[in-house]
Amino acid sequence: MDETLIASLKNGDMQALGELYSKYRQEFIAMIRAKYKMSNDDAMDIYQVATLRLYNNVVKGKMTMMYDSIKPYLFSIGLNVYKEMVREDMKIPLSSNPLEWVDDRGEGQEATDEALLKERLLEATKKAIEKLGDPCQSMLTRFYYFRASIRQLMEEFGYKNEATAKNKKYKCLQQLRELLQKEKIQMALA
Amino acid sequence: MEEQDIALIDRYLSGELSESEEEAFRQRLKAEKDLSQLFEDVRYLQKGLERAELEKAWKAIQAAEAGIVDTAPTGGGTFSWKVWLPAAASVALLVIAAWFFLLRSTEPQALYAEYFEVYPNVEAPIYRDSSAQADSLTAKDLAFRRYADEDFDMAIEIFESIQKPDEGTLFYLGMSYLANDEATKAAAIWEPLSEEAVDYKTQVQWYLALAWLKLDKEEKAKVIFEELAESGTAYEERSRAILKAL
Numbered sequence: 432m433d434e435t436l437i438a439s440l441k442n443g444d445m446q447a448l449g450e451l452y453s454k455y456r457q458e459f460i461a462m463i464r465a466k467y468k469m470s471n472d473d474a475m476d477i478y479q480v481a482t483l484r485l486y487n488n489v490v491k492g493k494m495t496m497m498y499d500s501i502k503p504y505l506f507s508i509g510l511n512v513y514k515e516m517v518r519e520d521m522k523i524p525l526s527s528n529p530l531e532w533v534d535d536r537g538e539g540q541e542a543t544d545e546a547l548l549k550e551r552l553l554e555a556t557k558k559a560i561e562k563l564g565d566p567c568q569s570m571l572t573r574f575y576y577f578r579a580s581i582r583q584l585m586e587e588f589g590y591k592n593e594a595t596a597k598n599k600k601y602k603c604l605q606q607l608r609e610l611l612q613k614e615k616i617q618m619a620l621a
Numbered sequence: 622m623e624e625q626d627i628a629l630i631d632r633y634l635s636g637e638l639s640e641s642e643e644e645a646f647r648q649r650l651k652a653e654k655d656l657s658q659l660f661e662d663v664r665y666l667q668k669g670l671e672r673a674e675l676e677k678a679w680k681a682i683q684a685a686e687a688g689i690v691d692t693a694p695t696g697g698g699t700f701s702w703k704v705w706l707p708a709a710a711s712v713a714l715l716v717i718a719a720w721f722f723l724l725r726s727t728e729p730q731a732l733y734a735e736y737f738e739v740y741p742n743v744e745a746p747i748y749r750d751s752s753a754q755a756d757s758l759t760a761k762d763l764a765f766r767r768y769a770d771e772d773f774d775m776a777i778e779i780f781e782s783i784q785k786p787d788e789g790t791l792f793y794l795g796m797s798y799l800a801n802d803e804a805t806k807a808a809a810i811w812e813p814l815s816e817e818a819v820d821y822k823t824q825v826q827w828y829l830a831l832a833w834l835k836l837d838k839e840e841k842a843k844v845i846f847e848e849l850a851e852s853g854t855a856y857e858e859r860s861r862a863i864l865k866a867l
Contacts, residue, residue, distance in 0.1 A: 445820065448678055449685035453855060456689065479682050486678050487671075529679050530672060556669030568673075575667040576674050578635065601624050608662050 433500045440489045443577060452482045455502055459509055467513065477516065480532045481509035487533050490577060555618045559610035567603035574600060626656055630663050677820075683743035684824070688855025729834040729842065732863055737831050739800050740824060742769050744789040761790060773797040788814060792821040792828075799828060804835040815845075823854045830860075843867060 439447035459481075460474040485505050488494050494504060512532060560568060570588060573579040579587070585596035632638050633646055650657050745765040764779035780786070780794040791814050799807040811829040818825045826845050833842035846867075849860035 443674065445677065445681035448681045449688075449855075450853075452682050452685040453689055456686075475686070479679075479686065482682050483675060483679055487675060490674075530675055533675060552665055553669055553672060556665050557672060560666075560669050560673050568670075571666070572670045572674055574631075575634075576671050597628075601627060604627060604663070604666070607666055611662060611666065 436501060437489055437494070440486055441577070443490070448482070448486055451485075451501065451505075452479075455505060459506060462506065463509060463513060477509055477512050480529055481505060481512050483529055484508050484512065484533050492578070551618055552615075555614035556611060559607055559614045562610050563603070563607050567606060570600055571603055571607065623659065626659055627663065630660055634663070634667065680743050680820070683741075684820075685855065687741050687743060729837050729839050729867070732866055733831050733834040736859060736863065737799070737835075739771070740793075740796050740828065742793070744793060764790075765793070768793060768797060771800070773801040777801065788818045788821050788825075792818070792825055795825075795832075796828065799832055799835075804832045808832040808836065823849065823852060823856055827856045827860075830863075834863075839867060 436447055436451060440451070456475075456478055459478045460471065463469070463474050463477060464471070482505065485494075485501070485508050488508075515532075563571075566588060570584060573584060573587065574581075581593050581597050581600070584590070584600060585593050588596065588599070590596040590599060629638075629646060633643065638646060650660060742765050745761055760779055760783050764776050764783070767773075767776040767779060776797045777794065780790055780797060783790055786794070791810055795807040795810040795814070798804070798810070808829060811825050811832065815822070815825045815829050826849055830842045830845035830849070833839070833845070843864065846860040846864050849856045850864060851857070852860075
């Protein structure tokens with residue numbers, strides 16, 4: 432059963448993600464609140480971030496092999512998120528900036544200036560992606576995030592052969608780079 | 622040439638290069654400014670695509686949360702009859718009153734009143750620490766701010782001004798109408814959307830069915846509740862309860 436769920440998550444199935452979230456939510460919240468003193472809202476925040484991190488790990492093939500099913504893996508991620516939160520003395524809810532918590536947080540954080548610049552560049556990238564639209568956005572997401580092969584792109588997007596799919600993917604990337612350049616200029620002028 | 626370089630970068634990012642190929646690639650990155658720029662672009666675009674996908678996943682998690690009725694205890698404390706007895710008596714009276722009310726009326730509109738609650742904003746979260754300036758906000762952001770403030774008249778006005786609205790915008794436009802007691806307009810938006818929606822499909826079905834209840838279109842509502850009752854979604858149990866009451 433977990434194999435089916437993992438396969439669905441790897442394919443970006445949002446309904447499966449919602450079902451996974453609902454399935455273990457109550458049990459996780461009860462577990463972590465019994466273990467550590469915290470409010471229901473904090474426990475829920477941790478669980479939401481843990482679910483997002485699990486999704487990202489599964490898609491990227493980073494799910495540790497020592498876990499043979501989703502539940503213990505999800506719960507261990509949740510406990511790690513809690514420990515990281517305590518270590519960083521978090522005072523605001525994690526859910527106010529969930530994407531920052533997707534990757535494991537190391538002991539040291541990046542220098543502030545560099546982190547800010549990266550953040551601005553990623554914001555410019557986000558705007559460029561929004562302007563790109565489909566099918567380019569879906570195609571590039573399948574390739575660069577879900578690690579679909581050119582052959583899979585050919586099948587999923589209905590191209591005649593791999594060369595056409597590869598060429599289309601190249602053109603989409605070029606289009607996105609052009610949009611990014613425009614956004615970078617806007618960012619510099621702002 | 623650039624196409625070949627992109628293929629090389631893709632292989633590097635996927636870890637497909639051999640040790641010697643990887644070393645040669647790193648040397649070229651140091652020596653060739655154009656390649657280095659191209660590499661940076663692809664890396665940022667990859668990260669940006671990842672973020673866009675994770676934002677979608679975050680919305681799915683928030684939507685799942687919004688569909689859950691929380692039964693978890695929220696606090697400890699010692700039990701005291703002195704405190705609880707009057708409260709329990711009040712609750713009992715309320716339950717009896719509600720029971721009489723339900724016995725008297727399981728009319729569609731009563732069911733609507735029992736089950737309707739405004740769907741939370743999970744489409745464009747407004748962060749508490751947001752430092753966004755008013756002039757950098759999009760129409761959609763502004764509409765959701767009005768929606769969060771329950772200023773549905775203004776939210777409707779802004780949602781309707783959005784050119785080429787996506788399904789999220791249409792869902793919340795309908796929701797603003799329904800929250801404003803304009804069920805006919807909500808149903809007019811959601812009826813075609815219920816066929817096409819992907820991300821908000823079950824939410825559209827649920828609220829469209831509630832809108833039909835409000836409009837006394839019991840048969841139309843039943844068809845949707847019957848589908849939701851077997852859907853395996855967060856609305857399954859509530860749909861069954863409504864069907865039973867109808």
